[in-house]
Amino acid sequence: MYRFLLTPRWLGLGALMGVAAAVMVLLGNWQLHRYQERSAINERIDATAQQAPAPLASVLPGPVGTAAPADAAWxxxxxxxxxxxxxxxxxxxxxxxxxxxxxxxxxxxxxxxxxxxxxxxxxxxxxxxxxxxxxxxxxxxxxxxxxxxxxxxxxxxxxxxxxxxxxxxxxxxxxxxxxxxxxxxxxxxxxxEEVGPGLTEIPIGHENSWQNAGYVVQWWLFAAMAVIGFGWLARREAHPHSPEDRDRAAKPLDRVAAADAEGTGVLP
Structure with a gap:
């Protein structure tokens, strides 16, 4: 019944859907990584706000062109x-x-x-x-x-x-x-942290991690839709429901029967 899946047309469609689903899963994984990174930054901003201030030299390395470590942020x-x-x-x-x-x-x-x-x-x-x-x-x-x-x-x-x-x-x-x-x-x-008259304190904004979480769900849903869509198309081909689908699926069989009735064994 599903032997048609081995035809070049269906093999090509299956490969295309598989590649598309794989790419969308990878994009979802990348957005998940960004969500985790941004969530960690937000947690760090909130956690460090409650800490007592430490001496500058204990947090940052010497000033001779040395880059600050990433964990010194905030x-x-x-x-x-x-x-x-x-x-x-x-x-x-x-x-x-x-x-x-x-x-x-x-x-x-x-x-x-x-x-x-x-x-x-x-x-x-x-x-x-x-x-x-x-x-x-x-x-x-x-x-x-x-x-x-x-x-x-x-x-x-x-x-x-x-x-x-x-x-x-x-x-x-x-x-x-x-x-x-x-x-x-x-x-x-x-x-x-304290600014003088005429100056506005620079706010420390939180990262929009939930936007990345939304993208994760979106890409993974698209990947699932690609796989499900291929399965739906295959089942529709194997089990046609509408009269038009049944007629289309029956045409090759009718042609075979006509050829056998004429005794040629060759499709017209």
């Missing part, structure tokens, strides 16, 4: 030093609460002469457009002690320019920015 640290407003950095095109502006990143020079970049907060642009140089509140003078969350260096760092006495960039790529600074810099920067 840890609360405390550090003491003096801000260096002469080398302040503006990161343009940054969005907070749906508004585009600048993040103000100021080096904090430590007692040993090294520095860590501190994101002091967000400011809106000046009137005239999203790229208009903002009015930036001055950094506190003298020695300060602050608490911040470790933010890993952003990938694909943009070019760095200087405008009106400040460095300016699109992304906060620590290693690229360190090339413009006169002291060694730690390989990650800090999001200040």
């Amino acid at each position: 840890i609360r640290v405390t550090v003491t030093g003096r801000y260096d407003p002469a080398n302040e950095i503006l990161a343009r095109g940054r969005t907070v609460d749906g508004h585009v502006g600048f993040e103000v990143v100021t080096p904090l020079v430590l007692a040993d002469g090294s520095a860590v970049l501190v994101d002091r907060g967000w400011v809106p642009p000046a009137p005239g457009g999203a790229l208009a140089v903002p009015d930036v509140p001055s950094a506190p003078s003298g020695q300060v002690t602050l608490v911040g969350r470790v933010h890993l260096s952003e990938s694909q760092p943009d070019s760095v320019t200087r405008r009106e006495g400040r460095l300016e960039t699109r992304r906060i790529g620590v290693h690229r920015l360190a090339e413009e600074l006169p002291y060694p810099v730690y390989g990650a920067y800090l999001l200040a």
